[in-house]
Amino acid sequence: MRITSSVALFFRRAPQRPILLAFLIPILLFLFATKYAQIHYFRDPTSKFFDPSRAYEQIYSIHRRKESNAFINISSTVPFLRNSKTPPLLCLAVLTVRRPSSDDYFRTSLGSILAGLTQHERDAIHFVPFIGHTNASIHPDYGQPWLHNLADSIMTYNNSKFLSDGQYMHIQELERERERTGIPDREKHLFDYTQVLKECESVRSRYVAVFEDDVLALDGWFHRMRKALQVIELETRKQGHNGCKSLPSDLERFLVK
Amino acid sequence: MLVFYLRLFYSEQNLGWNSEELLNYLSWIPLLVFIFAVTNAAIFFLLRRTTLVQNHRRTFLASSLFTVGLMAIFFFTAGRVSMLPLHEGVHEMTKYGCCAQAIVYPTNRISM
Numbered sequence: 001m002r003i004t005s006s007v008a009l010f011f012r013r014a015p016q017r018p019i020l021l022a023f024l025i026p027i028l029l030f031l032f033a034t035k036y037a038q039i040h041y042f043r044d045p046t047s048k049f050f051d052p053s054r055a056y057e058q059i060y061s062i063h064r065r066k067e068s069n070a071f072i073n074i075s076s077t078v079p080f081l082r083n084s085k086t087p088p089l090l091c092l093a094v095l096t097v098r099r100p101s102s103d104d105y106f107r108t109s110l111g112s113i114l115a116g117l118t119q120h121e122r123d124a125i126h127f128v129p130f131i132g133h134t135n136a137s138i139h140p141d142y143g144q145p146w147l148h149n150l151a152d153s154i155m156t157y158n159n160s161k162f163l164s165d166g167q168y169m170h171i172q173e174l175e176r177e178r179e180r181t182g183i184p185d186r187e188k189h190l191f192d193y194t195q196v197l198k199e200c201e202s203v204r205s206r207y208v209a210v211f212e213d214d215v216l217a218l219d220g221w222f223h224r225m226r227k228a229l230q231v232i233e234l235e236t237r238k239q240g241h242n243g244c245k246s247l248p249s250d251l252e253r254f255l256v257k
Numbered sequence: 258m259l260v261f262y263l264r265l266f267y268s269e270q271n272l273g274w275n276s277e278e279l280l281n282y283l284s285w286i287p288l289l290v291f292i293f294a295v296t297n298a299a300i301f302f303l304l305r306r307t308t309l310v311q312n313h314r315r316t317f318l319a320s321s322l323f324t325v326g327l328m329a330i331f332f333f334t335a336g337r338v339s340m341l342p343l344h345e346g347v348h349e350m351t352k353y354g355c356c357a358q359a360i361v362y363p364t365n366r367i368s369m
Contacts, residue, residue, distance in 0.1 A: 018313045022320035030327045037335050046273030047336025090361070197367045209361040215266070217359075225265060225361060228347035232261055 061216055068111030068216070072146050079149040080114060082123055089124040089226070091205035093155075093196035095189075096213035097132045098139045100182060105214040106141055112217040114150055121222050126203045130155040132192040134172050155199055162198040167191070262366070264350070265359035269338045272353070282333075289332075290325060297321045 034049075042051040082088065092113070096106040110129065114122070129151050136142045136156035147154060157163065157171055174188040193210060200208040207229065274282065301317070304310045310317065332340055 018309055019316050022313075022316050023323060026320060026324040026327050029324075030331060033331050033335075037331070037339070041335055041339040044336040044338045045268075045270045046338045048334040049336070091364070201364060201367055205364055207361050208364050208367060209265075209359065211359045212357075215358045221265065225263070228263060229361065231347050232263065236261065 060218070064112055064216055064218060065108055067219070068108045068115050071115035072107055072111040075111075075146040075149045077145075077149075080117075080122060081149070082126055082152050083119070084123040087204040087206070088126040089205060090207045090209055091126045091128065091200035091203045092209045092211065093200055094127075094129045094211045094213055095132060095192045095196065096129060096139065096141075097192075102140070104140050106139075107146075109211070109213050109215050109217070110147075110150065112215075113211065113221075116219040117222060125222075126200075126205055127152045128155055128196065128199055130192060130196045130199075132188070132195075133157060134168065134175060153199075155195065157195075160195055162195055260366070261363070263347070263361040264354070264356055265361065266356040267350070268355050271355050272343070273337050274333060275353070286329070289329065293321060293325050293328075 037047070037049045038051075041047045041049045043055045044050055045055070094106070094110060094113070099105075106129075114127070117125075127150065129147065131139045131142055131154065133139060134157040136158060141147055142156075157168065163171070171188065171191060174185050174191075178185050178188065196210055197208065209225075297317070301310060
């Protein structure tokens with residue numbers, strides 16, 4: 001009773017002092033909006049309401065990792081390979097090296113890339129993991145049955161067709177240096193990258209994708225990527241034909257959400 | 258000849274407000290002011306008979322501007338990714354690029 005009467009009093013008096021109301025209401029709304037933002041925008045790093053303690057909580061990633069691991073377990077016995085003679089749409093290379101910390105992201109990454117693809121989609125991909133060592137057997141996943149059941153070919157520095165003896169020796173040198181300093185080497189990474197690009201070029205696919213070994217692909221990434229490529233090609237062609245807007249001299253870069 | 262490459266990863270961290278694009282953001286202000294002007298006009302119209310509005314026009318005008326200011330502050334502090342989220346699909350990103358974990362190239366770009 002007391003509260004309602006004081007509220008009533010406030011509203012009876014408010015018309016005499018509207019300046020109070022006129023500024024109180026916007027401020028209250030602002031505070032409500034702030035509260036809303038704290039609840040909803042804490043995952044947005046561009047926001048002042050970003051909250052690192054809650055933002056990095058994994059929800060989908062955990063789920064996807066489970067799916068990926070289940071898929072890899074099944075793949076120990078069931079192969080999932082490209083089954084087509086025509087040139088693939090995509091040559092997909094994954095660069096992997098053994099981590100000094102002996103963390104193995106590669107297994108889950110690779111699983112997440114392939115888990116959930118249809119056989120039709122799988123046929124459009126030539127899948128080549130590249131184990132970036134001159135002695136590939138030091139990689140924890142080298143020689144695993146699931147790797148052979150999933151990869152269309154497995155590249156290493158031992159079986160590379162694109163490496164001269166001199167370069168091979170140089171790679172060994174870089175590896176020894178990595179061993180000694182523990183710092184990942186930029187030059188070695190460039191070599192790895194070049195190897196897979198050359199391999200993929202020889203496959204005659206329409207596109208080449210290079211993935212690192214510590215990514216987690218979402219279910220449906222492939223059809224999204226394919227759609228994105230169609231959109232880009234359409235846009236690029238349209239711009240080319242009209243001649244209204246010439247292509248920029250440097251690369252156009254795109255990202256997929 | 259296709260000249261592009263496609264990043265499959267991005268980071269929201271690089272999609273925040275940039276001071277270089279300030280003019281771009283300022284161009285939104287007229288729209289914001291317009292929306293509030295319309296809203297206020299509607300409220301004025303509904304309350305036009307009351308003595309409250311008739312006696313305190315100036316206060317209400319000041320309050321409206323004050324509200325617009327607060328909303329602008331909220332808009333920018335709430336973060337760009339929340340306020341103007343990217344729609345699903347592919348986006349051109351000629352600036353502020355990042356994230357090379359997974360990139361797709363057209364094969365005709367990699368002749369050696």
